[in-house]
Amino acid sequence: MKRPQTTIEVEATTVQDAIKKALSVLKAPKKEVKIEVLKEERKGLFGMEGAERARIRATLKESIQK
Numbered sequence: 630m631k632r633p634q635t636t637i638e639v640e641a642t643t644v645q646d647a648i649k650k651a652l653s654v655l656k657a658p659k660k661e662v663k664i665e666v667l668k669e670e671r672k673g674l675f676g677m678e679g680a681e682r683a684r685i686r687a688t689l690k691e692s693i694q695k
Contacts, residue, residue: 635689643670644683651687663688 637654641647644666648659655662665686673680 636686638667638684638686640682640684641670642682644685647683647685648687651685655687655689657689661690663690 635655637651639647639651639654641650648664651664652659652662665688666683667686668681668684670683671681
């Protein structure tokens, strides 16, 4: 029987920050997680961060799930 995939969606000011948050929540290294970028961050006026937050979907790879 297949196990259900563990998938979360995370938002942060940058894609890298979102990935770090997801890895922390899943308690897994990056090589054990499939990352899909749903939305890139967009810079605000004068290049300031956070005008639009980045959003990713992180899925724990099935062979790693316990």
